[in-house]
Amino acid sequence: xxxxxxxxxxxxxxxxxxxxxxxxxxxxxxxxxxxxxxxxxxxxxxxxxxxxxxxxxxxxxxxxxxxxxxxxxxxxxxxxxxxxxxxxxxxxxxxxxxxxxxxxxxxxxxxxxxxxxxxxxxxxxxxxxxxxxxxxxxxxxxxxxxxxxxxxxxxxxxxxxxxxxxxxxxxxxxxxxxxxxxxxxxxxxxxxxxxxxxxxxxxxxxxxxxxxxxxxxxxxxxxxxxxxxxxxxxxxxxxxxxxxxxxxxxxxxxxxxxxxxxxxxxxxxxxxxxxxxxxxxxxxxxxxxxxxxxxxxxxxxxxxxxxxxxxxxx
Numbered sequence: 001x002x003x004x005x006x007x008x009x010x011x012x013x014x015x016x017x018x019x020x021x022x023x024x025x026x027x028x029x030x031x032x033x034x035x036x037x038x039x040x041x042x043x044x045x046x047x048x049x050x051x052x053x054x055x056x057x058x059x060x061x062x063x064x065x066x067x068x069x070x071x072x073x074x075x076x077x078x079x080x081x082x083x084x085x086x087x088x089x090x091x092x093x094x095x096x097x098x099x100x101x102x103x104x105x106x107x108x109x110x111x112x113x114x115x116x117x118x119x120x121x122x123x124x125x126x127x128x129x130x131x132x133x134x135x136x137x138x139x140x141x142x143x144x145x146x147x148x149x150x151x152x153x154x155x156x157x158x159x160x161x162x163x164x165x166x167x168x169x170x171x172x173x174x175x176x177x178x179x180x181x182x183x184x185x186x187x188x189x190x191x192x193x194x195x196x197x198x199x200x201x202x203x204x205x206x207x208x209x210x211x212x213x214x215x216x217x218x219x220x221x222x223x224x225x226x227x228x229x230x231x232x233x234x235x236x237x238x239x240x241x242x243x244x245x246x247x248x249x250x251x252x253x254x255x256x257x258x259x260x261x262x263x264x265x266x267x268x269x270x271x272x273x274x275x276x277x278x279x280x281x282x283x284x285x286x287x288x289x290x291x292x293x294x295x296x297x298x299x300x301x302x303x304x305x306x307x308x309x310x311x312x313x314x
Contacts, residue, residue: 030307033255034081034110035264035293037300042075042094044068047110048294049310053257058294059313070103070116071095078133078251080200080301081110084145085138089303090180092119092134092147100125102134102149104180110305110313121147121175121186127154129168133251135301137201137208139232146232148174148189150197160195164217170197172212174233192227192239198250200301201232208232209281211252211263212239222248224265226281243276243284251299262287266299273297 035048035056044064048056059065068076073096081091088106091113095103100122107113122128134149150170161169172190175183190196190210198213210227223242229235244265251266259279267274267288274288305313 031304032307032310033302034305034310035253035297035300035302036079036081036091037294037297038077038079038093039296039298042068042077044076045079045091045093046294046297047313048297049313053255053262054291056291056293056297058297062294065110066105066113068093068095068103068116070105070118071099071101073097073099076103077298078198078300080133080135081303082136082138082301083303085140085143090136090145092136094132094134094149096130098130100128100131102131102147106180109309117180119147119183121149121183122151122173124186125151125153127156128152129154132170133198135200137203137232144176144178145180146174146176146201147183148172148199148201150199157191160193160216162195162217168215169195170215172196172199176233187233189234190227190236192236194221194239196239198252198299200252200254202254202256203232204281206230208236209254210236211243211254213250213252214239214242220248222250224249224252224263224276240282243278244274245286247274249274253299253301255302264291264299264302268298271296273299 033050037046045066047059050056068074077094079093084090090106093103101118101120104117105113129152132150137146152168152170174189177183195215197215201210208229214221224244225239227236227239248269249265252263254263261278264275273293275291276284278284
C-alpha cells in the first residue's frame with residue numbers, strides 16, 4: 001500500500017502536466033476566422049477563411065453556400081453573420097436596392113439554413129427608399145439582438161441633402177429582438193449630422209465601438225470613422241476623424257488580434273479590399289498591401305468558428 005501511494009505521488013505531476021497541456025491545447029484551439037461576403041450585385045453567401053487575419057482564401061472554390069430567396073428582388077448583399085447567445089449563427093443581408101425590409105436566416109453549421117425571412121423593418125414608413133447593409137450585434141447583458149441598417153427617408157435632414165447619387169441621404173435605424181420572431185418598433189440609432197451608412201458595432205470592455213462610413217458626396221468624403229457609446233443602443237458620440245486614406249471605402253468589419261484592432265473594408269472604386277490597424281482606436285496604419293482576399297470579393301463580416309466546425313465546411 002505504501003509503495004502504491006508513493007508511485008501515485010510520483011505520477012501525479014506528470015498526469016497533471018498532461019491534463020493541463022490538453023486543456024491548454026483545447027482552449028487555444030483552434031479557432032478559425034471566417035469572412036462572409038458576396039460577389040457581383042448580390043449573388044449569394046460566400047465564405048473565406050484565415051488563420052492569421054491577413055491571408056484569406058475562399059471556401060469550396062468560391063461557390064455559393066446560400067442562394068437568396070427573400071424579398072422581391074432576391075439579392076444577397078452585405079451578408080452579416082454572428083454567433084448568437086443560443087450558439088446558432090444568425091445572418092441578415094440586403095435583399096434589394098429599394099425594398100423596405102431585410103433578409104434573415106439562421107443555421108447551426110453554416111451549411112443548412114432555416115427558411116429565409118423578409119423582415120419588413122421600414123414598411124411602416126412610406127417615405128423610406130431603401131434598407132441597406134443590415135448588421136447584428138448581440139448584447140449579452142440583455143440577451144437581445146440589435147439589428148441596424150441605413151435608410152433614406154425622403155425629406156428628412158435637408159441640411160445634408162445632395163442631388164448626387166440619386167439624392168440618397170441616410171441615417172442609421174434599428175430594431176431589437178430576442179427570438180427573431182417578434183421585433184421592437186423601428187427607432188433612430190445614429191444621426192451624426194451627415195449622410196451615414198455601413199455601421200458595424202462591437203463591444204470593447206464596457207463600451208461599444210461603432211465603425212461607420214461617412215457617405216457625404218459634396219465634397220466627396222467616402223471614408224470610415226469611429227464613434228463610441230456606453231450602451232449598445234447609444235447615444236453614440238460624434239464621429240471621429242477618418243481612419244481610412246485617399247480612396248473611397250465602405251463596408252467595414254473588424255477583428256481584434258491581441259491588442260491590435262484590424263478594420264477590413266471594400267475599396268469599391270478600386271475593386272479591392274483594404275485594411276487599417278490600430279492599438280488605441282485613434283492612430284491608424286494602412287496595411288492594405290499586407291492582406292490578400294479572393295478575387296472579386298465584396299464586403300461582409302468576420303466571425304469565428306471552431307476547428308471542428310471549419311473542417312465540416314471543407
